Amino acid sequence: MASLPFVLCKCLALLAIVRGAGAALFDVPTPQNYVRRSTAKATVLGNYVYIDGGEISQLDGGKIGSRTSNPVNSTLSIDISKSWTAESVVIRSILKPGPNKSNVHLFTDKEAGAFYSWGGKWIFGINMTETALWKFTADGNGGGTWSLEPPGNPSTFAELIPGEFAAVATAGDTGYLVGGAASGWTQLFRARNQVIPGMATFNMKTKLWQNGTTPSPFNTLIGGTAEFVPTFGPNGLIVVFGGWSPSVVGEADVMASPQWGFDNLTFFDPETKKNYWQKATGDIPPHPRTGFCTVGFQREGGYDIFLYGGMNQQERSAYNDAYILSLPGFVWTKVAESPGGRRAEQTCVPVGKRQVLSIGGLNPYLNAWTTQDPFAQGLAVFDMVDLKWTDSYNAGAAAYEAPPPVKEWYSKGLLGSVTWSSDDVQRLFSTATDDTPGGNGNNGNGGSNDPGSTEEKSTPVAAIAGGVVGGVVALAAIGALVWFLRRKKRSQDIGPMSTAPAHNELSGGRPSEMSPHTKYTPAPPYHEADSHDHHELYSQGAASPLPPKTLPGHSVGQYAELYTPAQTGHAVELDASMPQRR
Numbered sequence: 001m002a003s004l005p006f007v008l009c010k011c012l013a014l015l016a017i018v019r020g021a022g023a024a025l026f027d028v029p030t031p032q033n034y035v036r037r038s039t040a041k042a043t044v045l046g047n048y049v050y051i052d053g054g055e056i057s058q059l060d061g062g063k064i065g066s067r068t069s070n071p072v073n074s075t076l077s078i079d080i081s082k083s084w085t086a087e088s089v090v091i092r093s094i095l096k097p098g099p100n101k102s103n104v105h106l107f108t109d110k111e112a113g114a115f116y117s118w119g120g121k122w123i124f125g126i127n128m129t130e131t132a133l134w135k136f137t138a139d140g141n142g143g144g145t146w147s148l149e150p151p152g153n154p155s156t157f158a159e160l161i162p163g164e165f166a167a168v169a170t171a172g173d174t175g176y177l178v179g180g181a182a183s184g185w186t187q188l189f190r191a192r193n194q195v196i197p198g199m200a201t202f203n204m205k206t207k208l209w210q211n212g213t214t215p216s217p218f219n220t221l222i223g224g225t226a227e228f229v230p231t232f233g234p235n236g237l238i239v240v241f242g243g244w245s246p247s248v249v250g251e252a253d254v255m256a257s258p259q260w261g262f263d264n265l266t267f268f269d270p271e272t273k274k275n276y277w278q279k280a281t282g283d284i285p286p287h288p289r290t291g292f293c294t295v296g297f298q299r300e301g302g303y304d305i306f307l308y309g310g311m312n313q314q315e316r317s318a319y320n321d322a323y324i325l326s327l328p329g330f331v332w333t334k335v336a337e338s339p340g341g342r343r344a345e346q347t348c349v350p351v352g353k354r355q356v357l358s359i360g361g362l363n364p365y366l367n368a369w370t371t372q373d374p375f376a377q378g379l380a381v382f383d384m385v386d387l388k389w390t391d392s393y394n395a396g397a398a399a400y401e402a403p404p405p406v407k408e409w410y411s412k413g414l415l416g417s418v419t420w421s422s423d424d425v426q427r428l429f430s431t432a433t434d435d436t437p438g439g440n441g442n443n444g445n446g447g448s449n450d451p452g453s454t455e456e457k458s459t460p461v462a463a464i465a466g467g468v469v470g471g472v473v474a475l476a477a478i479g480a481l482v483w484f485l486r487r488k489k490r491s492q493d494i495g496p497m498s499t500a501p502a503h504n505e506l507s508g509g510r511p512s513e514m515s516p517h518t519k520y521t522p523a524p525p526y527h528e529a530d531s532h533d534h535h536e537l538y539s540q541g542a543a544s545p546l547p548p549k550t551l552p553g554h555s556v557g558q559y560a561e562l563y564t565p566a567q568t569g570h571a572v573e574l575d576a577s578m579p580q581r582r
């Protein structure tokens with residue numbers, strides 16, 4: 001029998017849970033309390049790694065709270081001028097006025113000591129605003145300040161669709177976003193999911209945006225990565241890895257969309273946007289993936305890209321394997337599997353001269369946020385020359401050189417045995433630029449190992465002046481279209497494209513199908529359960545933010561289900577009956 005005091009007591013207990021949990025959570029918990037960090041992105045400026053966005057789960061009073069993961073509300077930095085161990089390294093937390101998002105896209109301007117954050121997802125959809133471009137200016141001492149960066153061309157900017165899961169690379173002064181996907185979680189007032197076709201660019205000097213896209217049903221990419229390779233071609237090349245390509249028409253369906261393997265690699269000239277492909281050989285990573293990370297390292301005569309982990313939604317599996325793709329040979333070498341278990345949605349950056357730092361990640365198919373990461377603070381280091389995983393960073397490690405198996409491949413003269421896809425591609429890879437890498441070989445998932453000093457030469461990627469924007473956009477459009485048409489052509493060999501009917505705009509009455517967590521998103525199933533939880537908790541009284549608003553006249557179906565009073569009631573019951581909560 002529920003007497004009044006008992007009901008009251010339940011409510012108070014619940015309030016205490018909500019407040020108590022919030023009060024004791026940290027963006028950087030102690031290594032003992034750290035459980036998982038994921039969907040953050042990182043970049044390197046000078047002597048510091050900066051980590052932005054994402055969510056974290058942690059022990060609070062010996063337990064994980066009822067809301068397993070929470071947004072990280074500050075920007076973090078790690079000093080790489082000194083050696084450290086993952087267990088003891090001090091992670092600094094920097095105040096952040098901007099939105100606390102996951103899956104942000106970062107462009108890095110090493111020369112200016114700044115990076116830009118664009119797009120991403122509002123975690124829980126709280127306090128959503130119009131999307132803006134945020135700029136972080138580092139102070140050189142591991143701190144820095146955030147500011148809003150107004151676009152140089154506001155009308156183009158206004159038409160951009162902010163999303164998540166684009167493949168990102170920075171080449172010279174320009175940030176490139178290939179593909180991506182938008183939803184009610186990535187854009188204010190967005191009522192339906194949208195796969196974003198083609199690519200968009202932002203020039204960090206001129207502040208001009210371009211949307212080099214045509215509305216084509218073929219040119220999409222979700223969950224891939226991109227690496228700028230400054231070593232080859234007149235303007236360097238951007239190589240795109242992995243991801244999947246749903247039809248731009250209708251709802252994206254990960255189970256039915258073609259996925260990109262690693263046997264045939266696609267790349268383009270960042271300036272001309274001309275695209276190419278080349279078959280790779282060696283230990284080709286076996287599963288198409290999303291949620292993996294890539295990092296590039298330049299050496300004399302070549303460029304090598306590390307690829308680690310990730311997941312495949314069709315196979316419902318995450319991976320702990322790692323590979324190095326060596327250019328110009330287009331040869332993959334399998335390296336040691338990570339001792340930290342299968343993981344996806346980690347972010348990787350080059351640290352020192354030859355190490356990879358992997359940050360966060362989790363196995364979406366095994367306890368996601370609730371198993372404590374075997375890597376202390378979620379940090380692991382891979383040495384690209386020793387080919388070993390360690391829990392410590394060595395600031396004094398020597399310069400990068402090809403690791404023994406890669407060296408051996410070249411010394412056997414196997415480069416001569418490459419079957420090039422065309423004379424053009426052979427020509428591109430026949431001479432390496434032995435200059436230091438271009439200013440900003442870096443991206444949201446990793447980057448190049450150049451130390452980012454101001455002495456380095458910039459790759460001659462032409463700044464796009466206002467007057468030529470139109471022409472370049474047209475070029476970009478053609479480039480992106482041809483490129484994706486080619487990808488599409490191959491995709492037909494792999495399997496049918498999603499032929500999801502385009503009537504989804506009308507399906508507002510079927511909220512579960514509109515849910516970004518079940519449809520387009522490469523985000524794994526844990527998000528379904530978690531966000532359910534989050535929303536239930538957030539829809540209660542004082543602690544409750546407003547649900548994202550939808551445009552009048554558009555479907556509200558996407559959010560209706562998540563905020564129904566019935567579920568709120570359910571959450572109250574559930575939480576109040578859980579034992580031992582503070």
Ligand SMILES: *[C@@H]1O[C@H](CO)[C@@H](O)[C@H](O)[C@H]1NC(C)=O
Pocket residue numbers: 022025026027056070071072073100
């Ligand atoms: C970040 O802020 C939100 C809203 O204030 C809060 O619910 C969440 O617990 C915070 N995250 C952490 C890790 O403290």
Ligand SMILES: *[C@@H]1O[C@H](CO)[C@@H](O)[C@H](O)[C@H]1NC(C)=O
Pocket residue numbers: 073096097098099100127
């Ligand atoms: C990010 O989280 C912090 C801490 O909860 C909060 O103060 C801030 O308002 C949040 N930012 C936005 C834009 O909501």
Ligand SMILES: *[C@@H]1O[C@H](CO)[C@@H](O)[C@H](O)[C@H]1NC(C)=O
Pocket residue numbers: 126127545
């Ligand atoms: C939402 O914004 C309000 C007003 O700026 C702020 O007080 C609150 O902390 C924010 N909520 C979250 C969860 O960040």
Ligand SMILES: *[C@@H]1O[C@H](CO)[C@@H](O)[C@H](O)[C@H]1NC(C)=O
Pocket residue numbers: 159160161162195196197199200211212213214215
């Ligand atoms: C660029 O414009 C096209 C056509 O209007 C649109 O479909 C696409 O989503 C836009 N791309 C971005 C990144 O906003």
Ligand SMILES: *[C@@H]1O[C@H](CO)[C@@H](O)[C@H](O)[C@H]1NC(C)=O
Pocket residue numbers: 264265266277278279485486487488489490491
């Ligand atoms: C590699 O992929 C490209 C682009 O999708 C395609 O045009 C080409 O035919 C593929 N090559 C092979 C050998 O499959």
